[in-house]
Amino acid sequence: MKLETAPEPKYWHLKTVLSDALDTEFTVGEILPNERDLAARFGVARATLRQALEQLELEGRLQRRRGVGTTVAPPRVGVAVDPTRHTWPGAAGDDWQAVAASETDTVPAAVARLLETAPGEAVHVVRRNRVSAGQPVAAELLYVRSDAVSDGVDMVAADPAAGARAVLRALQALDLDGQDRTVELGSARAEDAKQLDRLPGSPVLVVTTRYVSQGRATAVAVSTYRADTCRLTFGEREPEPLLAG
Amino acid sequence: MKLETAPEPKYWHLKTVLSDALDTEFTVGEILPNERDLAARFGVARATLRQALEQLELEGRLQRRRGVGTTVAPPRVGVAVDPTRHTWPGAAGDDWQAVAASETDTVPAAVARLLETAPGEAVHVVRRNRVSAGQPVAAELLYVRSDAVSDGVDMVAADPAAGARAVLRALQALDLDGQDRTVELGSARAEDAKQLDRLPGSPVLVVTTRYVSQGRATAVAVSTYRADTCRLTFGEREPEPLLAG
DNA sequence: AAGTGGTCTAGACCACAGC
């Protein structure tokens, strides 16, 4: 006698079971049993259980930390990406903090294409981090044509953050014609992962913004957002209060 | 004598090696050796190799199909999500094709909240697919308050697609005050995965759009885009030609 | 030191595409 079951993968079924359990039997921040116990309880190998946990983490339902354990994640935080107002990065009141700046003549090919820079052309690179609700949510590399901010930027500042702020300040003085953006999935580079308090390779949402001034591409920002904890918001809607129960 | 090496995971190192090889020794569409051979060539277990391949697929560098093999993926296609023009879904000239429509009184909690519907309130649900460059790129469920499109919508149409088009047509007659959007990472539900020609659980970019009319939320679209092949574009920038070489 | 999640192995079998 053959059952008429769809051959659903074990980890898939496991995921839905766990997902339901999270909704009904656990509260945000609560810590789950460890992976070996969970696997035993469900009668599967640890690798199979981990496949289910991985998906749930990807969907922002779980948070796993090595040496600590697996906890139930809070709802994703909405982070505004397009604050209707079209402004340069570093405008007053954003949640970004400048970390450091440097100057280089080698940028990723994709950035060079967007910036329309010739090979070897100098650009300023500013590193910034974004914090929301006390948690780091994004790391960014901002590329600015050096010729656009040549005045008033002294790169020999003893304090790296001061140099970064100087570049951002110089930008504010320019007219901003417009900006456009792309969003895609990526995996965190080692450097960004550290800023985001995640392991290298973690899934991230990569937001690429191009700033146009005087008919030319003047700056390009590559921002990597934690995909597990962030929901990017565009337009007028305010990130709704997290009271939904 | 201890080497001063950072204990980089094997799969991580493998990924960078493969990534370089893809850039230099392979062309788009070319088929790679099978996983067992590759694993042997690099002296690792197949599971470890697969971890590297998984990341590369996540980044849109590879495409894997069961029963066929692993191929080098073309660059991601840019799909416009915010065509400056603020229009209802189903406006003339979009790449969406309506598939079917139905009416129900139970919608996901998150959608009900955005639509501001009372429990049990009736809504129309329209399923649409989006095709770009011959490939399916997105599947969508569009929820529309029934009271907003009550006239002229006959749900007993013999052709499901006709019913869907009727709902969309009714929308065009309404004034659109505005729209807002969120983007987040998710995993494909079984139904969407089928439409997207992917396995269930594949990573997708979930775009949630709320349409406001006469001061009320009137429609909510939940669009799931293939994360491996899509780059979402916002604003004025046209998806650049794929000539970059 | 103990306990957690992260990495890795060497095998097995399954589901699917194509001949």
Added chain:
DNA sequence: CTGTGGTCTAGACCACTTC
């Protein structure tokens, strides 16, 4: 039927956090 990627196992060891 053959060959591919997808799933699953039972174990081992490593890196990290906490006590």
